[in-house]
Amino acid sequence: KTRPISTWKILYELVKNREAFIIFGDLDDKLVTAAYFSYNSVCCNYGIAASIRELFDKPISHIVLWQAIIHSKKINCKYLETGEQHFFNQDNPTQKELGISKFKKGFGGETKVRLNIIGTPNLVTK
Numbered sequence: 503k504t505r506p507i508s509t510w511k512i513l514y515e516l517v518k519n520r521e522a523f524i525i526f527g528d529l530d531d532k533l534v535t536a537a538y539f540s541y542n543s544v545c546c547n548y549g550i551a552a553s554i555r556e557l558f559d560k561p562i563s564h565i566v567l568w569q570a571i572i573h574s575k576k577i578n579c580k581y582l583e584t585g586e587q588h589f590f591n592q593d594n595p596t597q598k599e600l601g602i603s604k605f606k607k608g609f610g611g612e613t614k615v616r617l618n619i620i621g622t623p624n625l626v627t628k
Contacts, residue, residue: 504552521541525573527553529560535552536552536553537566538551539582541574543578544581545579545581545583546577548583548585585606588600
């Protein structure tokens with residue numbers, strides 16, 4: 503119950519259309535974590551995930567992301583991108599944002615800087 507049902511319906515359609523996949527994690531026959539990944543012919547993107555917070559001391563999210571890495575290789579994606587990472591000295595991130603970034607960095611690979619665009623109102627003229 504982390505998002506409106508309409509959002510889940512959109513994600514489900516993308517999975518049905520083979521534009522995305524979801525990895526689920528169970529513990530004692532109970533769903534405890536899930537993560538959504540979109541992909542194209544080259545790149546798989548880590549989108550969103552939800553886990554039962556009381557189980558954060560267990561590596562269930564790590565297993566889900568590892569399974570996504572394996573699956574993305576099977577569908578011939580060259581890259582798996584985990585998305586934005588926050589750094590303690592940039593824009594005052596929350597502890598949660600720093601924790602998510604630490605989780606993402608824990609899988610190795612390269613951290614690449616992409617273009618960081620900061621919104622500027624009234625930049626576009628008619």
